[in-house]
Amino acid sequence: MKQTLTFVTLGLALTACGALGPVTPDPVNVTVLGLNDFHGNLEPTPFSGVQVPNPGGTGTVGLTAGGVEAIGGELAAVRKENPNTIFVGGGDLIGASPVTSSLLRDEPTVVALSKLGMKASALGNHEFDQGLKELLRMQNGGCDSNSPDKACKFDPAYAGASFKWLGANVVYKAGGANPFQPYFIETIGGAKIGFIGAVLKDTPTIVNPTGVAELNFLDEAASINRYVPVLKAQKVDAIVVLIHQGGVVKQGSTAKFDTVGCQDLEGDLVPIAQKIDPAVSAIISGHSHQGYNCTVPDPTGKPRIVIQGEQYGHLLQRLDLKVDKANHTVMEVRAQNVVINYTDRKANGTLDANMTALVKEAQAKTDVVKNQFVVNLGAPQIKRAADRASESALGDVIADAQLAATQAQGAVIAFMNPGGIRADLPGAPKANNAVTFGDVFAVQPFGNTMVVMDLTGAQIKALLEQQTTGNNAGTNAKLLQVSAGFTYTLTLSAAEGQRVSNLKLNGVALSDAATYRVAMNSFLSTGGDNFTVFKEGKNVVQLPGLVDVDALVSYLKANGPQLTGAVQGRITVIK
Structure with a gap:
């Protein structure tokens, strides 16, 4: 050294x-x-x-x-x-x-x-x-x-x-x-x-x-x-x-x-x-x-x-x-x-x-909020991916939390950008697998709010193609984390624009012409991380009172003890 x-x-x-x-x-x-x-x-x-x-x-x-x-x-x-x-x-x-x-x-x-x-x-x-x-x-x-x-x-x-x-x-x-x-x-x-x-x-x-x-x-x-x-x-x-x-x-x-x-x-x-x-x-x-x-x-x-x-x-x-x-x-x-x-x-x-x-x-001014107990997880830690081109256990959980928080607005699929996941949950395991608000906030510290919109099946495919094209090409690839029930295959060796296939929602193939209600954070909704298809969405509903970290806290309180920290395998990646 x-x-x-x-x-x-x-x-x-x-x-x-x-x-x-x-x-x-x-x-x-x-x-x-x-x-x-x-x-x-x-x-x-x-x-x-x-x-x-x-x-x-x-x-x-x-x-x-x-x-x-x-x-x-x-x-x-x-x-x-x-x-x-x-x-x-x-x-x-x-x-x-x-x-x-x-x-x-x-x-x-x-x-x-x-x-x-x-x-x-x-x-x-x-x-x-x-x-x-x-x-x-x-x-x-x-x-x-x-x-x-x-x-x-x-x-x-x-x-x-x-x-x-x-x-x-x-x-x-x-x-x-x-x-x-x-x-x-x-x-x-x-x-x-x-x-x-x-x-x-x-x-x-x-x-x-x-x-x-x-x-x-x-x-x-x-x-x-x-x-x-x-x-x-x-x-x-x-x-x-x-x-x-x-x-x-x-x-x-x-x-x-x-x-x-x-x-x-x-x-x-x-x-x-x-x-x-x-x-x-x-x-x-x-x-x-x-x-x-x-x-x-x-x-x-x-x-x-x-x-x-x-x-x-x-x-x-x-x-x-x-x-x-x-x-x-x-x-x-x-x-x-x-x-x-x-x-x-x-x-x-x-x-x-x-x-x-x-x-x-600084600690004295923040510890009251930081140390608020949230839940005891079913595993010592739920990890994010080592890179942004992989599905992660924590990405699955966050997408599920955002879907749960927006179902009242009709959402059936939620998307989460991997770069917005800033830490494992918790950053270091605690006694009894405890998680505090500070741990959750460290995962999503940006204060993004939730947004819901309509996208067609064709637009969802085009959106997922953007994971590996343009500024997201090669080593900059970014896999959107997706909620339960939604699955697809990504073939990295296929030609650009033809890498995403086998898109299904609850086992049923997506229709190009059908409309699906989808949820995402406010950063993604404006085309962040080069996901510009979101800017084409219709019937957009902004939820300024629903912050992403609060959605995750609510989901963890309801489901945390059952979470095992396993990757759910919603995205099949073929190299």
Whole structure:
């Protein structure tokens, strides 16, 4: 875990050194620590990337890692080692958060990261979960929120983030201005380090489209490259990209989060990274919730560091830069992923005391709701799928809950998007298989409401075809979780548009011409996750008083003791 990837890049000057050539070097060491996909996890959670002996029995369990107390402890240690340390983010710092943060509109997370000295972060898609206006409030402060029951309940004078969210590729449709800064420059130890931020251009397809209707999300690489000469003109000594887009290590590769210099990265980030200006020394990434420390060739073919730190603060991405501030040149870059070991820091007394106080304050304001008992399940845990292209036991349960909640409106089928399932139920087994409201909320933290509409059999088939086409093609496939009584076959090797067959409801084949009443959450109803067929629905009924998490709570109370945690096999996938 102490291994680092080192690049010597003496030839990469960011500005001209004059007619007489370079002047005498004036090197300075700068450390950059990056946090991605934190999702408001103020408290530590299990990190499966490191296994430790199970204190309560046999076998092993994931190391307890992350949380703002341990992150603060790591920051203090690194800053003591090198005062020239900059703390930044790779996006999705907020949104899809546990109860302790989300019931307070993620304000405790913003306050915590500000107090920890974060300077800048890429925007993530989840920053837009509640729409542009609310995100601007999170940045700038104030209490004029679309959720007045949650806003300013942590601090009645919420001041906003002291760090800057960056979005070089996010612009208003009217006029083309950036609602957020495209870049940030930090001067430290006499060196000027520039950061350019971007979020995946497909953000409008994975958030509620109405919340970002006034924005355009532009090509990531082109937008980043636009600002490289702007930073060069300001004589920065190094440029680092913060981008909320990620990759995955190729199937069959042995590379892990602590593997140095892996060359097995694939996925959406790779072609973007290959186009980003060679003047960028390293790329801090996010979105795919993977831990990797890889290289991807820049436009000249030279390997460049591309790193991501998994999720929830389990890992911090660390870049150690040696820059020549006399010649505005990067001399060396080293990279590693650092495990944020909460257990060890708690044992040796190096947690951040200020963060401990903040977490306790947030807990005090939310525990009454969080600890409300819901039910004892018939199994220790109901799991979500390891990927979004599979049916899961928890997906089956959620779809059944949504069908049960909407039968009064005539629903006969319910659909649930896999990306909306954020945790197992519960996240860790409890005595007597107990489940609390906090556990349920962690599964569905978005506050979506239910919607019912009419779709024809032909439209339902077209909808299911969208699971593996367009932006959902290949490794981005997303299988909608479906309710009891509805079954179908998905043949992945078939031609596009002909992969879905054998659609049945209660054993009877669906008729293309017949109309079926279907239920889904408000995110899907507007075409979220590229399921645009939902926008064709007729006789649409919005149920603003029926929140998805409440539907799940009601279903669990009625059925929880009978739930075994088994996948029901409603979707037959043929490869």
